[in-house]
Amino acid sequence: MRVLLVEDDVRVARINRDLLERDPDVHVVGSAASCAQGDALAQALSPDLILLDVHLPDGSGLGLLRHWRAQGRTTDVALITAADDEPSIRLALAHGAFDYLIKPFTGARLAELLARHRARRPSGAGSGAPGRHDQASLDRLLGVSGAAAPALPRGIDPHTLERVEAALAERGQPASAEEIGEAVGLSRVTAWRYLEHLVRAGQAELDHQYGLAGRPAKLYRARPGEV
Template identity: 80%
Template sequence: MTLRAATVRVLLVEDDQRVARINRDLLERDPDVHVVGSAATCAQGDALAQALNPDLILLDVHLPDGSGLGLLRHWRSVGRTTDVALITAADDEVSVRLALAHGAFDYLIKPFTGARLAELLARHRGRRLPTTPGQQEARLDQGRLDRLLGVHGRSAEPLPRGVDPHTLERVAHALAGAGGGVSAEDIGDRLGLSRVTAWRYLEHLVRTGRASLEHQYGHSGRPAKLYTPTPERPDPPE
């Protein structure tokens, strides 16, 4: 079974073309990440953000025609709520505090590692709320809000040994986008994980109520284990 890709559409705003190419290459090592545009100035970044409506914007601070922090402030003032992360050499506390105050959800200081960039992507995925086609904007219960804030799983019981929170959210996200019951092998193929690893994470989702398990019997006599995400509980009527 082929799972529907949950693509992360990224806009880069970086004036150093060499750095922009390196960042694009690092990002697109993940088959579910697509860099939809690259801008070298604030003006270009603003125009592309409006035209492309990306899921994630990676923004530099020092740009030829202004500050990325000013661009971020402008986006928030006009109601653009796209996830924005700073990737910059600006390592002063004022820049970091301003970025966070204006709604940046992450901040990477150059040079950074590929693993840290992958963690940024995992955090972005963990903040995305699953939706179905035609679904109207929903009210948030605490569980959905915690996911948006990136604090899912920090309360209640700690994760068991060997369960990485970022991999867990990747598995949960892939399961939510599968469009039906899928096996551990399906999820493993989709995310580049072994079947056993995918099974371990899926079983954890079942134990914590985020997924359900169904046994499907075929001609071989051995039942297939199919996993589906647990639907979000509807909001209580007012």
Template identity: 80%
Template sequence: MTGRTPSVRVLLVEDDQRVARVNRDLLERDPEVHVVGSAATCAQGDALAQALNPDLILLDVHLPDGSGLGLLRHWRSVGRTTDVALITAADDEASVRLALAHGAFDYLIKPFTGARLADLLARHRARRLPPAPGPALPRLDQGSLDRLLGVQGRGVEPLPRGVDPHTLERVAQALGGAGEGVSAEDVGERLGLSRVTAWRYLEHLVRSGRATLEHQYGHSGRPAKLYTARPGPADPER
């Protein structure tokens, strides 16, 4: 397994070219985000969505040839399940409710901060499903479904400050793929993280019941801390 952050291919649908350039610059501060197309109308947005098949579409509401909400409704009616987030000056409750009802996973009201846009990208990444082998559709356990829905289950504590959900899942996947106890240094090397950062995320997995910690005593020095993924309810017993 590689620890590389998954790339995100973004389509912008925004009629104000100045705003589109600013949004592109903000997005591409992340080296793994690539704006693959920019449209100024509903018609252009629909054509580019079909041609480019982006991972994420950032969509305005007020467009010269119609409403972005109507375009979103059209995409869902024809089975396009691409993640769509509204970035718009439309701040009325009716627009927000319609966007969410038609399957938008996020809604940013202009002007917004770079941090809020970065949060949108992190949530998109956390929602992404691993590719299914062959023609089979991926099957979900409840944890994967909750991440897709962007919700936390009852009794699950919110993530502490400084714990990024995407990085947490990368660490959890690295731990699950190891097959045996690994150290924070091992995980850090696999994912390109510092030992201290990897240790912090591993300790959170232990506290949340998703991993176990074992102290391995050697002939010299302090005992090594080895972390192992804890099988979930749907996992086979080890």
């Protein structure tokens, strides 16, 4: 996944780059500090995903997003910004931003953003073929769950489940229920329940770590190809 950052605060840009590149599939191909630089790099680099601030020294990121859409650029764009007012949010969504993160945000929420981008990417991405969709693949692109989505077991909250899945994917290595619980703000037992559900659903895998004595520790990892 080739990502372009448009962020005028050098420190924030560096932090965001570090967070993004914890994911081994993500490569930040460029970082721009203004609308003009962002526009030039978007044209030169053709990234898969652009993470865009609103308040930039030479204009508004919302104006840049509108400019890109007017040009016919369909690159996935998400806003990462301190602009928390409703008009900015509505404008961003109206101009085709697929996600909007308000600073400060958590690493787990950023991982959710990346997961949503992955789900939106067509199966033939990078092949050069225009591709076609059936309803199921189009619904995934639109983020529509659909009435036919399987019901979750009692006690499993869908938003909490997304956070647990994102935290597991963000780690990039096997993790215990206690570690995931700390990352998401859940007790070990609650995190264990959600992780076991992900294993049953085929969205995570269970490893056993054998020590010198006692029962093996249960470690969980995101299933390859998931999130």
